[in-house]
Amino acid sequence: MVTEAPLLEVRALKVVYGSGRKKRVAIDDVSVTVVAGQTLGLVGESGSGKSTLANAILGLVPVERGEIRLAGQDISHASFEQRRPFYRQLQAVFQDPYSSLNPVRTVGQTLAEPLWALGERNRGVIGDRVRAMLASVGLPPEAEHQYPRQFSGGQRQRVAIARALMPSPRLVICDEATSALDMSIQAGVLNLLQDLQASRRLSFLFISHDLEVVRHLCDWVVVLYGGQVMEQGPTATVFDAPAHPYTRALQLASPVADPRLQRDRRRQAENSTRAGGPRVHVGKSCPFAPRCPYAQTRCWDERPLLRTSDGPGQVACHRFPEWRSEPEEGPVPVHSRVSTATASAAYQPQAFLDARSMA
């Protein structure tokens, strides 16, 4: 691993939304570190807080508690003016290729803007850098004078990436940057990200719900659930031998493109979560407890803290590593087969195979 000082350090971050009765904790005591040259993956489902974390780091939402340090400087409560110099080093690419570019400005104008914002006014310099960047992301030079609507989704994301790279940042946050793209297009964009990383010595904080993409691209992964870190570690270790039941459930839930293998995994997948109650953050418990097949009393009463798992990784689970040796079946899911069988009795196979005439 690289031994430079960390590029980005998030310590014990807490972000809340709303106030009074509608207060909701989006991120609860999350710590993440990105080192120079690293690609850190952040996975989670909706409500896990992954996008909020990106927004907090970028200064787009206020931080209630904790620290965000960029290249050693604390920017957690920095005002916009104080942050501006940091935007040279920290940029972002967002998810929606259709809303991330202003439709009434040309690609050239959009790419020029970050330079303009940083004080560059020399048109010649700006123009040269725009053209150079277009070439780096695989777009033709004519694109400079064209409008976003003339491009496909994948090409627009390339423009968005180009825009992010204009101020020559050291860290780029990709918030579901390829999730809205078709798979074959996504492959091209992912390749581009890797090429750019090598040629410009970039670090990425790559947020995604797609485990396979994260596995391919990232060397370190953080798994979020309910605003808390469930597990983190080297990607291969975390996915091959998950230390947290949620990671395992997440993995098993993603179907693989192999029918035979998928059939075998299905059974395991069905037992990896309990059809539980609402995913409510109770505060003093493990957020995954309502759905965890291995949860015990302690999991409901006490929030687990991060501790070392396998190798350099960490896990927040009371029952690690014992849960791994529990039988695969696990406890019977809340909705047993019995109850559904009576319900479907009303819909006998016979009724369906009746030749319903259509006349």
Next chain:
Amino acid sequence: MMLRLVARRLVLAVPLLFVVSTSTFLLVALIPGNIARTIVGAQATEQQYLSLRNSLGLELPLYTRYWHWLERALHGNLGVSLFSQQSVTSMLDSRLAPTLSLVIGATAVSALVGVALGLVGALRPGAIDWLVDVTALVGLAVPSFFLGLVLVSWTAVSLRVLPAIGYVPMGTSLSGWLKSLVLPVLTLSAGGIAVVAKQTRDAMRDVLERPFIRTLRASGLSSRSIVLKHALRCAAIPIVTVIGLVFIGVLSGAVVVESVFAFPGLGSLAVQATSESDLPLIQGIVIYFTIFVIAVNLCVDIVYGLLDPRVRAA
């Protein structure tokens, strides 16, 4: 839950009335120009001018005047007309019936014809749709006073079918009342029909494109029930909103239309009061109009609550 909605609306209405009345009072007091001089005219003697100033209480400081006015208003006394010397409230009350007949009639016609036209336009694009567009444009473009006069010129003068001017109270003769309302209501409704038809058509078209309509169609429900039961209910909210706005528009339009047809209503009284600078009367009319607007907004909110459960819960 509905009661809470109504109560909340009424509670909000009080400050509105208060603000409106205060604003008109302040407006009158602060506008540059010498009111007493205006009323009394250029030819008046100094004595007439001074006695008028006295009777208007213009020497007293603003807040004293306001306080007196407010005190009386809260007791239902809106003062006395400068010119007719009658109580403002009694003058206004006597003119309520014609204006209300006109305004409610025009709103009802606009709503019924407009919704029907809009529904047809939404469901059968083509010729009818084009008709909706044309109606919308023409109905809004032709000024009401012009339309009214044209109608009068054709029907009353040339054909002598309907009365050109005047109002027959309902009590006197039902057919007379109706006949006297036909032309004014038609004139006032033109714009209203246009607006309601366009909004209905646009809202229905928008709702019919939504995903849940496709799901309902896929379930096999009949088109009629989908349109009338589901789509209309969803489209109803913007339609009701616009009907509320039409009422307010018709209220404003009544000021002009009543003059065209010499209708003895609040509108023509307002014009008369303005040209005579009869301030207490004008202020009284403002209060009455504001009460109408509040009543309409309340009805619209109640209908919202009935239609959209999210509003009730909020």
Next chain:
Amino acid sequence: MTSIINPLAERQPVPLARPSFSRHLLRRPVALCAVAFLGVLVVVSVAAPLLAPYNPQSQDLTRVLTGPTGHNLLGTDTLGRDVLSRLIYGGRRSLLSIAEGLGVVLLLGVPLGLVAGYVGGWTDRLLSRLGELVMAIPAIILILVVLAVVPHNEDIAMLAFGLLGAPTIMRVVRGATLAVREEQYIKAARVSGLTHLRIVTRHVLPRVQGPVIVQASLFAAYALLFETGIAYLGLTGNAASATWGGMVAEASTVIEQQSWLLYPPGAIIALTILALGLLGSAVRDAAVMDEGGAALRTVPHTPRARTPATMGRCPDGDAPALLSVVDLEVTLSRHGGATPVVDGVSFAVRAGETVGLVGESGCGKSVTALAVLRLLPRGMQVSGGRVLWEGTDLLGLRGRDFDRLRGTAFGYVSQEPLASLDPTFTIGSQLAEVLRHHDDASRRAAKVRALELLRLVELPEPKHVASSRSYELSGGMAQRVAIALALAGRPRLLVADEPTTALDVTVQAEILALLRRLQAETGMSVLLITHNWGVVADICDRALVMYAGQVVESSPVELMFDEPLHPYTSGLMNSHPAQARGRPRLATIGGNPPSLGDWPQGCRFAPRCPYSAAKCRAGDIPPDSSRTGRMSRCVRVDEISLGGHGDRSALA
């Protein structure tokens, strides 16, 4: 930098001629007329002293109340004054008044709207409340108060009118600002380091100008209506001055003798208001076109010559099919032309099997499914082919006969679970309504069955769900409800259009498991549209791959994964990140899919295909069903060996 990617470089985007906004506007004849009319009006008003034939005040008592004559083109009024000249001067007054009102409205409304929309919070609430307050009172009454205090002062009256009209513009600007503020490019601009002020001026304002122009022209129309109204009432102007409203008032006094006098002023007022209104809607339409998608290239649709091999045969084996689609063709009508969207699609679904329609965006998979269900959106229609349900041609059925099949023969589940339920009714009542329609059951029986259905889809607390509404449910729960709704009529085929795309991964797994279980227990077939190969592997028995409106391959799933029969299929599979295990780069398919209707001659995939040869572009590629149960549209399929998910030899 060595790249494994396809030697074909990234295609250049097709540069479409982009007419500027104003050219869009002027293309429409209506807008052109309106602009011309207003232009002429302004010019004539400004040049009134030069153009008016007579002095508007000069009376000629010998020519009183004449109609149009050679001497006075529009006749004379009660004092013999020339109507045309009075109209011209009246226009001056009216235009000035409109300008006064408009000026106040824009100077006040636009900045306040920007602030309210952009800053939000209590500033927004305060401004909105104030605006509501002002809008609550009919403007005309307040202006009457003003006129009572400063009689006959039209300028102050119009300024006051502008003041009262500002909240409307403020609200429109606020709405447009709110919409823009949510766009991700605003976020990106922040992250680029732009200050709020710069963001507002560079990004928000240009997007807001469209609605502002529309509202401004509407306001100008109202201002004119208002100005002529108070002139008619005699509250402004005086006996001598010429105003349009005053002229109408004058005409009304002699309506019995000379009705002509009414028409010139009335007509000009109406025409001006009309022009302003038309200008507003034309601007709105032009703005929509400007920002909207690229104009579709419309190809005049010629029915393709069909070789006998492509006609009539159900290509997927010989077992009796429940649903059989033969040579389906769907076109999109736009701008007077027809663009083909789906072309020559044939497949079959047998009882009890799950067939997947796989492809990327724009390939036509959703459109195919909607065409079968006769649920195509406006503008799209089936222009060829047959859809057979147990032998009967569905497309030939009358509407009412087809409706009987809906819900009972086939059900439909869409991609957006929350949007597919009516938010104004409870879940229970929607289910009951459909149940009553299908089964003709009593209300109580329908209620009971509704709960049974909810339990069937594994919803916890069915009673609670039945009394909830769509927006109270999570995505996964709503999708279960949608499935219950689709099953209400006990259909034999369920058409599911990307049913899990919008859901979280764990929820997706649950829904797929549910579908599998339902299928096993009820024996129904499923036609599943998806772009996710994992879903195909999980639940489908057979799959069809679509590209550019055609089916390029059809196979049982296991065979397809082991040995795809089309370079596109293998390219897609290989570009999946899981396929790159151990390798640093992903395989990609070079280039871009062709835009709608702009399909190349011959094989549509040839421009991007690493194996394309001359014969690939020769002519239409017929489907090759020589392998049992499989179909391929690759003429080179026997010559090349395509890697499946386990094989990497396809990567050049």
